[in-house]
Amino acid sequence: MLPEKPFLPITSRDNPRLKHLRGLLEHASVRRKSSQTVLEGIHLLDAYQRAGKIPDSIFIAESAQTHPEANDLLDAWPSVARFILPDALYKEMRTLGQGIDIMALIDTAFVALPEQLNTDVLILEDVQDAGNVGTLLRTAAAAGIKQVICTKGTALVWSPRVLRAGMGAQFGIQVIEHADIKEILERLTIPLHATSSHANQSLYALNLKTPIAWLMGNEGQGASQIALENAISVSIPQPGGQESLNVAVAGAVCMFEMVRQRLI
Known part of the structure; x- marks a missing residue:
């Protein structure tokens, strides 16, 4: 020693x-x-x-x-x-x-956006709350997603508050920050799924057994129009009638439905 x-x-x-x-x-x-x-x-x-x-x-x-x-x-x-x-x-x-x-x-090393995005990935588009970002990073790591991409408007993943909320998730996954949503969309070679309260397609009707890109949008505005135009919009059934779920909760539901299907 x-x-x-x-x-x-x-x-x-x-x-x-x-x-x-x-x-x-x-x-x-x-x-x-x-x-x-x-x-x-x-x-x-x-x-x-x-x-x-x-x-x-x-x-x-x-x-x-x-x-x-x-x-x-x-x-x-x-x-x-x-x-x-x-x-x-x-x-x-x-x-x-x-x-x-x-x-x-x-x-904290800078990580460039890969030329191709072809494995499971979580995209955070302008998710501004540090607690939400940290929770989503931790959930992605728990679900086995090794790559998270954050757009320029997303809370910084190396800030003290996001680090505390992530509980060390940043250390085991590849995190790319300050990415441009258009550039992300251009490099995706796998289906993109975005949650929307207005979507007719239920999360539970999807086949999630092959590589997937999940996009979680801003807490107030949701996913951007350009993201929705390039994504499969999915809804999470809410029998209780609430208008929407917290973005971190929605992300957890989606990612662990993916895990459930792949364990069958």
Whole structure:
């Protein structure tokens, strides 16, 4: 095993590393410019470690350095730079509530849109709520979908809120961001399905056993007109008479109907 890195103290809020970390936590522009983000809390760091990935550096509060779960992570990454902060300084910066005060700085690689889209894929078109995006990523990963494409209007998948909602799903799937819906449609070689409350075709009447592209649209407006013109519009029967389902719930219903059919 590699020798363990020593803890390096940070005691000033004006420390450049701390300023950069705070910028990543608070500003999407900093995350985009640096191609980095912050994982906050033991559960996200554990998911990152279980995915076989290694962070750039770790930041921990003094009171957390002896916690068994924190030590397990530190033992798994002995060569990663680690910085220790006074509890008061750490609490000024954190966005989580009570817990094990540890976070990691990670790199986020840019992924280009493939020339052909021919395997199961989830497309998020202008889905703006961070909780919905994170939930959809987590659901896609659970359903075995390995590729998720987000249009330019979709919440950023590496933001702290989406990371927390995704619970580490980002680490096991390929996520493509800032894609243009027209370009996505041009590269699809498999059927595209989009949910619509006005569609006559029921989800449960479809054959979902071959590769499929699912499109989930904006919370308020739904899928765009150009997407609907190029998709098979499907409805989810709602005997209770509600106008529509939350987009994350609709996505889960669709993806797990696909799973159900393929397990038969």
